[in-house]
Amino acid sequence: MLLDMVMLSTGMRESFRELLVSRGFDIRLAPKGTLPFDTDATIPDVAAITNVLRNNPDIREISPVLGGSIHIEVGNRDVSSAVLGIDPSVQGDYEFLSGRDVTTADAIVANDYLIRQLGARIGDTLAVASGYDPQTRTYMGQRKLVLTGRARFIYGAAEQSAAAVRRETLEAMEGQARHDRASLFMIRVRKGADPDRVREWIETYIPSVSAISIATAIAQVDQRLSYFRQLSLILGAVSLFVGFLLVTTLVTVSVNERSGEIAVMRAIGVSRTHVVQQIVLEGVAISFAGALIGLGLGLVTARYLNAILSAFPGLPMAIDFFLFQPSAVWTALGLLIASGIGAGIYPAWRAASLPIAESLRREAIA
Amino acid sequence: MSEAAETPVAPAESPIVSLRDVRRDYALGAERVHALQGVTLEVQRGDYVAIVGPSGCGKSTLLNLIGVIDQPTSGTVEIGGKRVDDMSDWEATAFRLYNIGFVFQRFYLMPILSALENVALPMAEANVPREERRERASQLLAYVGLSNREHHRPSELSGGEQQRVAIARALANRPTLVLADEPTGELDAHTGAEIISLFQRLNADGTTIVVVTHDEDLADAARRKIHMRDGKVVDGGGGGYA
Numbered sequence: 001m002l003l004d005m006v007m008l009s010t011g012m013r014e015s016f017r018e019l020l021v022s023r024g025f026d027i028r029l030a031p032k033g034t035l036p037f038d039t040d041a042t043i044p045d046v047a048a049i050t051n052v053l054r055n056n057p058d059i060r061e062i063s064p065v066l067g068g069s070i071h072i073e074v075g076n077r078d079v080s081s082a083v084l085g086i087d088p089s090v091q092g093d094y095e096f097l098s099g100r101d102v103t104t105a106d107a108i109v110a111n112d113y114l115i116r117q118l119g120a121r122i123g124d125t126l127a128v129a130s131g132y133d134p135q136t137r138t139y140m141g142q143r144k145l146v147l148t149g150r151a152r153f154i155y156g157a158a159e160q161s162a163a164a165v166r167r168e169t170l171e172a173m174e175g176q177a178r179h180d181r182a183s184l185f186m187i188r189v190r191k192g193a194d195p196d197r198v199r200e201w202i203e204t205y206i207p208s209v210s211a212i213s214i215a216t217a218i219a220q221v222d223q224r225l226s227y228f229r230q231l232s233l234i235l236g237a238v239s240l241f242v243g244f245l246l247v248t249t250l251v252t253v254s255v256n257e258r259s260g261e262i263a264v265m266r267a268i269g270v271s272r273t274h275v276v277q278q279i280v281l282e283g284v285a286i287s288f289a290g291a292l293i294g295l296g297l298g299l300v301t302a303r304y305l306n307a308i309l310s311a312f313p314g315l316p317m318a319i320d321f322f323l324f325q326p327s328a329v330w331t332a333l334g335l336l337i338a339s340g341i342g343a344g345i346y347p348a349w350r351a352a353s354l355p356i357a358e359s360l361r362r363e364a365i366a
Numbered sequence: 367m368s369e370a371a372e373t374p375v376a377p378a379e380s381p382i383v384s385l386r387d388v389r390r391d392y393a394l395g396a397e398r399v400h401a402l403q404g405v406t407l408e409v410q411r412g413d414y415v416a417i418v419g420p421s422g423c424g425k426s427t428l429l430n431l432i433g434v435i436d437q438p439t440s441g442t443v444e445i446g447g448k449r450v451d452d453m454s455d456w457e458a459t460a461f462r463l464y465n466i467g468f469v470f471q472r473f474y475l476m477p478i479l480s481a482l483e484n485v486a487l488p489m490a491e492a493n494v495p496r497e498e499r500r501e502r503a504s505q506l507l508a509y510v511g512l513s514n515r516e517h518h519r520p521s522e523l524s525g526g527e528q529q530r531v532a533i534a535r536a537l538a539n540r541p542t543l544v545l546a547d548e549p550t551g552e553l554d555a556h557t558g559a560e561i562i563s564l565f566q567r568l569n570a571d572g573t574t575i576v577v578v579t580h581d582e583d584l585a586d587a588a589r590r591k592i593h594m595r596d597g598k599v600v601d602g603g604g605g606g607y608a
Contacts, residue, residue, distance in 0.1 A: 260472070264468070264470060264474035266435070267433065267468050268462065268463070268487070268488050268491075268535065268536075269463025269464070269488055270463075270488075270491050271491070356430075356435040356436070357435050357436035360430070
């Protein structure tokens with residue numbers, strides 16, 4: 001449990017950090033006061049903002065992304081999906097798997113889940129609309145797009161349809177209201193440049209956006225996940241304390257049962273220091289044995305719980321609640337051994353303080 | 367270890383054990399028990415003394431004081447001419463390690479150690495090099511007739527064999543004095559006789575032995591008997607062996 005709690009306390013944060021750095025973008029721009037894709041709000045004047053950003057020599061790549069939803073007609077069925085309007089040369093939202101990327105205005109790539117929903121194949125032409133009016137029962141912004149490839153959307157959930165088209169295609173489908181707008185900008189900074197200095201520069205020169213570096217994003221996620229951390233801290237401390245009490249009890253019982261043996265050891269000249277060492281080692285050995293079994297069980301439990309929690313709707317596939325890291329194992333092992341040492345101290349002190357003659361007399365009477 | 371602890375004790379002519387007007391009181395609930403009431407006795411080097419008397423007369427208390435595992439309420443205890451009644455725990459532990467061998471009624475061998483390792487234990491505590499202690503432990507087991515049991519654990523040995531291992535352990539650091547508290551108490555008559563014989567051989571080889579016993583055969587085998595009653599030596603307290 002301790003290992004699970006150590007893994008839980010750092011797991012989401014670490015897997016989120018890995019998710020953010022996986023595509024090499026250092027800064028995200030979201031509409032002022034929001035987090036990326038937290039709301040439907042968009043950033044206006046994409047072209048103008050892009051020009052401003054290009055004035056900063058530390059900015060290497062700019063990737064505006066427009067988010068939306070689409071409806072795809074399949075026979076009498078309507079399959080809806082999230083869609084991203086991107087520039088395929090600088091996009092950081094998906095990993096292209098096979099086929100052809102969205103190199104043309106009529107191309108669309110989709111994840112496997114959507115492709116399965118559609119029952120489509122690469123090369124199929126799809127009737128895609130950007131909206132549906134249930135009153136008039138008509139699709140809006142309809143286009144014929146060719147499914148050109150498969151992609152894995154990094155920020156998407158496992159059971160979530162996702163697709164990508166060129167940003168200008170999505171803008172054209174969504175009409176004037178979404179023209180020259182982006183839900184998000186992803187920015188790569190030049191190697192060696194400080195992302196936080198670039199972030200500050202952006203917030204100064206483009207006040208309509210919130211600039212979020214990986215560090216600030218993690219800090220915000222940390223803030224939102226404080227519940228998990230507190231929970232894991234409390235449960236971890238409880239498990240450690242229970243383990244401590246258990247080992248103390250076991251070693252104390254063992255010392256009490258062997259008081260005659262210990263008194264004899266002292267009588268034949270074994271020093272108090274060696275008695276203390278032996279009893280503390282006993283505590284450590286019990287803790288270590290328990291730790292080895294517990295770590296194995298903890299890893300199995302973490303895997304199981306992770307599978308359940310990661311299946312929460314809307315969570316990116318790449319997010320893990322329990323992230324295995326060697327440091328977590330070492331931390332848990334270190335805490336357990338420290339607890340074993342602590343647990344051995346009281347019974348060791350008792351053993352070393354046993355009055356030899358009195359203990360032997362009691363043993364003889366017993 | 368302290369130099370005092372390692373220094374061979376007692377010139378040959380002086381008594382190896384000397385108690386002067388030793389009293390030992392302890393609390394038993396609300397009562398104050400006077401376990402020893404002014405005991406004075408001497409034991410000479412090479413002697414074999416049996417302390418006898420009814421249960422509760424103070425025999426084991428006396429043995430504990432001679433063994434430096436307890437301290438008197440008043441009076442003085444000297445072992446080999448060295449005052450031991452006011453030693454610190456650290457000094458007393460070191461003194462016992464090098465100068466006194468203990469044999470107990472219940473053997474008290476370490477269950478996870480082999481016979482050889484049990485015998486080598488006090489030597490390990492005395493920082494005797496590994497090879498030397500293995501060799502000496504092996505010789506001691508041979509001395510007590512257990513050459514073929516070196517690698518057996520206590521649970522694989524009979525009571526008599528366990529007591530012989532305990533005797534070998536008591537001899538590990540070549541003590542000048544061996545103290546035994548009811549060493550035949552847990553043994554049948556035949557095995558007890560073997561242990562008695564072993565003690566006699568040990569004494570014949572120069573080891574000073576003090577035993578506390580109810581076993582008449584064991585007491586009769588000693589060179590001298592000290593009779594105790596109600597915390598006092600009533601007979602045989604003087605240094606009789608020369």
